[in-house]
Amino acid sequence: MSAAAGVVAGVMTVAALSPTVASASTRPDTVQEGLDALVRSDGVPAALASVKGGEGRARTYTAGVGDLATGSKVPRDGQVRIGSNTKTFTAVLVLQLVGEGKIALDAPVEDYLPGLVRGDGIDGRHIRVRQLLQHTSGLPNYVKYLGEDVRHYEPHELLDIALQHKADFEPGEKWAYSNTNYVLAGLLVEKVTHRPLAEELDRRIIKPLGLRHTYFPAPGDVTIREPHPKGYYQDSADAPLRDGTELDPSWGWAAGQMISTNSDLNRFFTALLAGRLLPAAQLAEMRTTVPAGAPFASGARYGLGLVSTPLSCGGVYWGHGGSTTGYETRGGVTADGRAANIAVTVQPTDPATMKRVDRVVDKALCR
Numbered sequence: 001m002s003a004a005a006g007v008v009a010g011v012m013t014v015a016a017l018s019p020t021v022a023s024a025s026t027r028p029d030t031v032q033e034g035l036d037a038l039v040r041s042d043g044v045p046a047a048l049a050s051v052k053g054g055e056g057r058a059r060t061y062t063a064g065v066g067d068l069a070t071g072s073k074v075p076r077d078g079q080v081r082i083g084s085n086t087k088t089f090t091a092v093l094v095l096q097l098v099g100e101g102k103i104a105l106d107a108p109v110e111d112y113l114p115g116l117v118r119g120d121g122i123d124g125r126h127i128r129v130r131q132l133l134q135h136t137s138g139l140p141n142y143v144k145y146l147g148e149d150v151r152h153y154e155p156h157e158l159l160d161i162a163l164q165h166k167a168d169f170e171p172g173e174k175w176a177y178s179n180t181n182y183v184l185a186g187l188l189v190e191k192v193t194h195r196p197l198a199e200e201l202d203r204r205i206i207k208p209l210g211l212r213h214t215y216f217p218a219p220g221d222v223t224i225r226e227p228h229p230k231g232y233y234q235d236s237a238d239a240p241l242r243d244g245t246e247l248d249p250s251w252g253w254a255a256g257q258m259i260s261t262n263s264d265l266n267r268f269f270t271a272l273l274a275g276r277l278l279p280a281a282q283l284a285e286m287r288t289t290v291p292a293g294a295p296f297a298s299g300a301r302y303g304l305g306l307v308s309t310p311l312s313c314g315g316v317y318w319g320h321g322g323s324t325t326g327y328e329t330r331g332g333v334t335a336d337g338r339a340a341n342i343a344v345t346v347q348p349t350d351p352a353t354m355k356r357v358d359r360v361v362d363k364a365l366c367r
Helices: 019-025 030-040 085-099 129-134 155-163 179-193 197-209 262-273 280-286 351-366
Strands: 010-013 046-052 058-064 307-310 316-319 322-324 327-333 339-344
Touching: 030 046, 030 058, 030 339, 030 351, 046 262, 046 351, 058 262, 085 129, 085 179, 085 197, 085 262, 085 280, 129 179, 155 179, 179 197, 197 262, 262 316, 262 327, 262 339, 327 351, 339 351
Parallel strands: none
Antiparallel strands: 010 058, 046 058, 046 339, 307 316, 316 327, 322 327, 327 339
16 A cells, blocks of 8 residues: 555544534635645655644644554544654753753853763863754764664763764854754753653653643653554655654654654643743743754754744744654744644655645644
């Protein structure tokens, strides 16, 4: 069965289907059309979305199939691996600790993790906490050197892999995306709080916001707990799709290990931008940006674990996005409270597909 075969599409609102809503739903919906096109033309097995208007009304969407082998329906608002959206959660923890006076943004990493960050052109005495969160540290990205060795990794192993390689540039010299920054940020949180990262995420963010479908998988947990579409990967653009749903996500840790849903991500980013997670001073720091390049859209700017992306209708939206084996997520929120998050169940190998995913987010937020 091909990735584009057996398209199943649908949209649901949180309100009951009154005649007015039912008749409105017969009109073309740009979000549904966009998801259908990703399945039909780009060959993604499934696409899911959750969209919330400024007035608070939420809609969920699906397209494609949840399992290529069985043709089963896509679970509405199903759980997915959210990849680098995890970085925003980690950045919030660090900034909460800044607000509590336990971490200083412009202090050297060495102050909190003495002697840990050393390598060729790498010295924790010269790297600031801020530079970790903003990807301006120059630390090499360990992901480039993992190869095909799929196994469990401890955070210090990931850092050790990075430190075997030369610094990409001097701290503060430029911007370059590196998961190593957020592994260190996670270790920093654990060192300062004396608690596991997963516990701090749960205690400080997940439970207070009521993110009932969001969690940080325990060591050795390769499953996705709740209803979810299967995630797929390709070894190359013309290779067959392979099931990558179950895997050990420890290679991402504080940079990319979490599982959530589109609606929970909307709730998280909405609360964050509304000031419910950080004091005003720390939220302002988070939104202080520098120009960003790949893997983000044209015109994107990176703050402290938070990305601003221009909208075609004017203004920007704030979010992050994530890419991990089996799943790609994009989305964010606007200043006036609109929110949208979209997931597809494969990591696109064609950059044009990613641009079309970004366009669906844009359509959802500009309606």
